Amino acid sequence: MKIATWNVNSLKVRLPHVIDWIAANRPDALCLQELKMEDKAFPVAELEAVGYHAAFNGQKTYNGVAILSPAPLEAVVRDIPGFADEQKRIIAATIGGVRVISAYFPNGQAVGSDKFAYKLRWLAALTDWLREELKTHERLVLAGDFNIAPEDRDAHPDWKEEIHVSAPERTAFAALAALGLRDVFRQFDQPESSYSWWDYRMGAFRRNFGLRIDHILVSPALCAGCRSCTIDKTPRKLERPSDHAPVSVEFDL
Template identity: 75%
Template sequence: MKIATWNVNSLKVRLPHVLDWLAAHQPDALCLQELKCENKGFPLAEIEAAGYHAVFNGQKTYNGVAILTKEPLADVVYDIPGFADEQKRIIAGTLDGVRIVCGYFPNGQAVGSEKFAYKMAWLEALTGWLKSELQSTPKLVLAGDYNVAPEDRDAHPDWKDEIHVSVPERDAFKALIALGLTDAFRLFEQPERSFSWWDYRLMAFRRNFGLRIDHLLISAPLVDKCSACYTDKEPRKLERPSDHTPVVIELA
């Protein structure tokens, strides 16, 4: 099973890239974030013509998540149960006994801001919900744009901003790991300065000035089945790309 995550930063703009990537890589599931479109504007016909089913949780202008799968998902959940939130950031479903949770984690803007407080509350709610999810479905993949670079090696050495690398954010990431999840990317030897996001400004991609903030955490029963995890930088080289690029796991 091949599962990928990709913040497309506007599905309307990046739809040709997504369709081309689906055709070339044939993932069993592709988790998308930052759709920036309402449900009524979701390009379902184009996705279905490409041979994929879709579940989506959209929002005008901001946020929005979707999971595209070759086979229909079961037990679909929208948003974090019990957490009052107008922002569309979570969607989950089960594929072949594997619970796939797709999340677009809050950015947080700046440490100490109201948006940062929201980010930390959101992360706490997510962690509490996933604890119960893991009890009912032990095989689980948490895919998405976390907006957290969990270790120093996940940020360019010249990254000066505190957001994405602060102690509270990294502690929240560790709390997810403590549920029994594993960072699939770190199961394998990776090149130094492996990132998944690069700013559009200052030739950041060309300079590889980036962050690794897109992750696939997997539960214990999937660790031995994980045969690969890698970042595909090719879509970031395209014309009008997303500032993120896909991250992929392969499960035997």
């Protein structure tokens, strides 16, 4: 089973890239973030034409998440249950007995800001919900743009901003791991300076001035069967790319 995550930074703009990437990789589940479109605009027909079902949770201009799969998407949940939030950041579905969650974590803007406080509240609510989800879904995958670089090696050494690398954010990431979720990228030997996001400005991609903020966390029941986890930089080299690259994991189930 192959599961991937990709912050596409506008599905309307990046739909051709997504369709081409699906054709080349045929994931069993593709989690998307930053759709930046309302549900009525979601390209259902275009994705059905390439053999993919979709569950989506969108809003105009900002945020938005989706899960695409050639298999039926069952028991779909939108948003974190019990957490009042107008921002569309969560969608979950069961695919072939695996609970898949596509998540777009808040950016946080700046440490100490109101948006940063919201980010920490959101993370606490997510952690509480996942604790309950793991009780009923032994095989669970949390994939998405976490907007957190969990270790120093996940950020370029010259990254000077506190946001994405601050102690409160990394503590919140560790709380997710403490549920038993494993950052599968780090189960394997990886190239140094492996990042999944690069700013559009200042030639950041060319200089590999980036952050690893797109992650796939999996439950213990899936860890043993994990064969690989990789970042695909190819779409970042395209014309009008997303500023994020897809991350994929493959399991033996």
